[in-house]
Amino acid sequence: MLERATTQLIRTNAVILTVLLILAVVSFPTLAASPWFGGDWESSLRGVKTDGDWEWDPRTELTLQASLRDSNVRFFADVSGWIEQRGEDWYSDADVNRLYVRMFLPKVDLTLGKQQINWGTGRAWSPSDIFNPPDALNPDRQRNGVTAALLTISHGPLAYTSMVLAEDPKSDDLAMGMRYHGYTDGIDWSVFLATRKQNPILGGDLAMDLAGLGVHSELTYEPDFPYDDGGRLLWLMGSDYSWAKGKLVWMGEYLYDSTGAKDPKDYKWWRPGVLANATLGRHSLFNQLTYAYDDFNSVSVHLLSNLVDDSQALTLSHTSILDTHLQWDIQATYFLGDPGTEYGSHADIMVGTGITYKF
Template identity: 30%
Template sequence: MSRLPRLTDVFILALAGCAASALAQDDPALRVSGYYKNLLLRSETWTGERYELDLNRLRLELKGKLSPAMSFNVQYDNEALIGSYLRTAQFQQQKDLPSSQYWSAQGSYVDRPALYGVHRLYRAQFQLAFGDTDLRLGRQRIAWGTGRFWSPLDLLNPVSPTTLEREERPGVDAVLLEHRFGPVARVAAVYAPSRLAGEDSHALQWHDHARGIDFSVTAGRFHGDRVIGLDLAGQIGLAGVRAEMTRVRPRNGEAFNRTLFGIDYAFANTLTLSAEFYRDGSGAGSPVAYNFSALASGSRQTLAQRYLGVRAGYALTPLVKLSTDVVLNLADHSRYVAPGISYSIQTNLDLSFGLQWFSGATGSEYARLPSVAYVTLQQFF
């Protein structure tokens, strides 16, 4: 059993003082919100152990303004895990893995065969505004890139296209400085330290709009790799089109390209469609060269070079919505299909059912991933 590091305790106490200061103002700009989520799922481990998991998460968010120039945002998670998954070898290995973030602001408070409790800081950022310049410090979401399934430019907060909770994007501990030159044009500089020597990230991005196209140019070093990239987004008729292109020069090995092309369309009958083609020059040329351990550890989001992703959504009624994600590995023809249905029981209370189904030939990328059936109940406040 462990607890949050002392630095985290100090940070929480400092924020409590900030909240008290905000509340003491005549017109306090302080907001408390969050959600409770219950996620019940059935699946199996990579080695074939069948299990059930009941995850209960309470997220509390505190946002406040200390002055017109100073604000903060803190999101604290407390999770309780129940089920046979706690008795699998996979969980015993995963629970002790160090955090990928620079600041290890998490710890377990219960570690038993029938119950595992963990708490963490999901977000913790402090912002200073000086006219058209903003400075953000701490754990934050830095969303560079426009990809839905993949993003060659979203290198600080990468996520796998097959992640169950895709809306959960772990933040990065970083310093972000942005200066606006108008309604759209801005320049941003980021620095994100790493615990590993030589893997600090620092980059510049210029964002602007011209001839109906939003574009961004990014250059810097991400986790030790030198990257230069371009991001484009615009319209062709009623369809939205997107593209991302990066040139990556790793510390070891040859340089390679990553490209993404996407299109989005919304029909009048509430049907929405998105499609993306993704090519990763660092991927394996054939299934015999796949590095499945890198996929399991999260150091890679994909294994091959060419993929196609499709997302469809449809509102049966204002309260009932259907969605489906499909990802195809175009090299080995393995597939990932994730249909789901959500129902808004009442204001701020949602119920969802879904399935993650993986299939393919023996040795293909998605054939080895275990399928998942789940149900979630989420109450916002």
């Protein structure tokens, strides 16, 4: 099955990338009038402490981006290559993060290729985001795209329908979805129907502002969830608020997973590697506080909490913009909890620092 899935994925990507190349060549005479090139080069060092021992891994990564556009067509490419030391061995690889052609037609946009399709409103978790789910331990991480065809039909300034046919990296089936987004009396909202691994998923989300307090919520239900006879219900509730003219920002989110364990002894450790948006415990909490103490420097702290086993992951970070093109980041994550808990079973500490040159 793995060989068949790999072969199908390679063939699917090859066909789509060939179509993109043809479209880019055909469109190039008009697109070349407005080319853009950029990217960044990052050198970083990460340290992991486990059972009192440290392991340090240096890494350097080059990302290149290019965009060609006229009034009706846009071609965008985002590729990266990296080299990294792990222990005594060196590894290198390259990846296509995004590569797509977008065609702007009257009332309709069509995007073909590897792209980001971010549904939902959540930051640490996003039950509605079945294509590009976030990483709760690092919600600021750039998410790679998925190979997909996306059709967006406009119904007005803030109302549109999205239809997606995309690869599912975790199976040999295609994922499909249809989403309607609207805006009513200050409320952004959407509803969707999707299939993943041939199982239907229904859901929706909303976001609004209540006297300066941002509120967002998501709800999804998978009736034929293969690992639970009662289906799977995910509910996210979040809010955010800012002070000092936006310099101090707080965000909090609560996630309920009906298939999460109510007791740590019922944990199924294979689940997070198999399921998107998976949590071990039934109840999880995320809090983040960010303070920009001037125009070039900011500090952030975010805390992930498993409310079932009382384990936490505490992350402290600092970002400095050294000049127009240069940025320095430093981050440390502390995993707190007893052995056998979700975050207590990670490494003791993870630290990292990196310099990024943007061009």
